[in-house]
Amino acid sequence: MEAAITITGLTVDRGKKEVLHEISTEVDRGVITGLLGPSGSGKTTLMRAIVGVQLVKAGSVTVLGRPAGSASLRQSVGYLTQSPSIYQDLTVWENVRHFASLYGLGDEEAEQTISDVGLGEQSGQLARDLSGGQSSRASLACALVGRPEVLILDEPTVGQDPVLRDDLWRRFRKFADEGVTLMVSSHVMDEANRCDRLLLIRDGRIIADDTPAAVKEAAGTNDLDQAFLTLVRERDEGEAA
């Protein structure tokens, strides 16, 4: 089957600096890929390129067989950014209902999605009165409500308590089981262990692209945090030599 996302030689400048250097990878459908890497390594930039909102210097990104950012992909790709992207003067319900209507969906889907992200009780609350974690979940509901085939989620569980995080990850797995392709950035290694595959990025380059088990094996440890540190150090030593 054709890959959900194909990235070839992707090079991106931000400001005057090259921040992604000839990245190439392929993501299969129905897979949860964890995007990990230090702050500033290029995770958000890579996600922006997949969604098609990032100016690209060289290379190509194809999503569901079409160039990233194509108008025809608008309904097929959901994107959660790190900063809440909801209307502050609307309630949770009004926000999610608005996004549902863009996809030709009705009240039922909006209500279900609000409940899926655990915001049932805050449905009538203005977005500006939500806590940080609630606000982030409201944005997530807006990204999910259209049931996109590809979900690009930039740190979707930041600020959530462990029970909610677990709940959200169960939902992500359910989506994947239904054939949705998810790319999820995270700094939390126990979340990385829940992915089918990991892309480790460092200084705009992929330093590992494998299952969590294989990444741990390659680094000779059972601990993903430790594996990541080992891979980073090996890389640094390789560059210094």
Ligand SMILES: Nc1ncnc2c1ncn2[C@@H]1O[C@H](COP(=O)(O)OP(=O)(O)OP(=O)(O)O)[C@@H](O)[C@H]1O
């Ligand atoms: N608008 C911008 N102008 C100039 N440089 C930028 C801009 N946005 C990001 N950068 C730089 O691009 C690089 C990659 O940033 P990016 O946001 O992709 O990293 P990240 O891995 O998502 O980081 P974090 O984990 O902190 O969110 C960083 O060096 C950052 O400083």
